[in-house]
Amino acid sequence: EMQLVESGGGLVQPGGSLRLSCAASGFTFSSYWMNWVRQAPGKGLEWVANIKQDGGEKYYVDSVKGRFTISRDNAQNSLYLQMNSLRAEDTAVFYCARSKKGGGHNFDFWGRGTLVTVSS
Amino acid sequence: AIWMTQSPSLVSASTGDRVTISCRMSQGISSYLAWYQQKPGKAPELLIYAASTLQSGVPSRFSGSGSGTDFTLTISCLQSEDFATYYCQQYYSFPLTFGGGTKVEIK
Numbered sequence: 001e002m003q004l005v006e007s008g009g010g011l012v013q014p015g016g017s018l019r020l021s022c023a024a025s026g027f028t029f030s031s032y033w034m035n036w037v038r039q040a041p042g043k044g045l046e047w048v049a050n051i052k053q054d055g056g057e058k059y060y061v062d063s064v065k066g067r068f069t070i071s072r073d074n075a076q077n078s079l080y081l082q083m084n085s086l087r088a089e090d091t092a093v094f095y096c097a098r099s100k101k102g103g104g105h106n107f108d109f110w111g112r113g114t115l116v117t118v119s120s
Numbered sequence: 121a122i123w124m125t126q127s128p129s130l131v132s133a134s135t136g137d138r139v140t141i142s143c144r145m146s147q148g149i150s151s152y153l154a155w156y157q158q159k160p161g162k163a164p165e166l167l168i169y170a171a172s173t174l175q176s177g178v179p180s181r182f183s184g185s186g187s188g189t190d191f192t193l194t195i196s197c198l199q200s201e202d203f204a205t206y207y208c209q210q211y212y213s214f215p216l217t218f219g220g221g222t223k224v225e226i227k
Contacts, residue, residue: 035216044207044218044219044220044221045156045158045164045207045209045218045221046218047209047215047216047217047218050216059214059215060215061215062121062215095163095164097163100166100169103169103170104152104169104170104211105211105216106154106166106169106209106211107154107156107164107166107209108166108169108175110163110164110165111163112162112163113163
């Protein structure tokens with residue numbers, strides 16, 4: 001059974017840091033682009049970042065450039081998001097999502113999400 | 121960035137109704153468009169990609185059409201399990217972007 005399980009969310013003060021993890025199983029993780037997508041409470045979806053299979057290409061939404069870093073460990077079947085200089089507007093559920101193979105960057109499998117709350 | 125205007129933001133409908141949701145792009149994206157369904161407290165699920173290709177396992181009452189700047193998601197005969205929020209997403213260029221969402225509620 002395919003699974004994506006996010007962890008690492010929690011309450012952090014503005015300006016603080018947090019590292020999210022996503023553990024993949026049930027598919028060949030190293031064969032897929034992977035993404036982080038977030039959703040602020042009661043709001044819509046926002047793509048945050050993605051990373052190529054070998055980690056050689058990474059893309060970010062402008063609002064997180066220079067603050068967030070996406071990475072992966074194919075040996076551990078894991079995806080990460082290092083988040084620094086966090087702001088109140090970063091408060092959201094963060095989802096790990098897989099890009100559809102050969103189908104472009106649409107997301108055919110998602111984790112259940114982890115909640116990040118930035119507040120003093 | 122490519123801006124997406126999704127309409128309407130809210131649809132009130134009954135079981136058996138035909139529902140149509142629109143997504144308009146600020147620039148042409150060929151057919152690089154996907155549609156998702158999201159239920160409260162759950163992750164989104166892919167319904168359609170490449171504007172009109174049904175994802176495996178998705179019921180045939182869902183269909184997508186369009187290319188360039190104007191796209192449509194149609195639910196031909198609304199079922200109780202279809203009451204949810206629907207999002208379009210373009211993957212023509214970075215940053216990847218989503219429409220604002222359409223909530224389909226029970227009339």
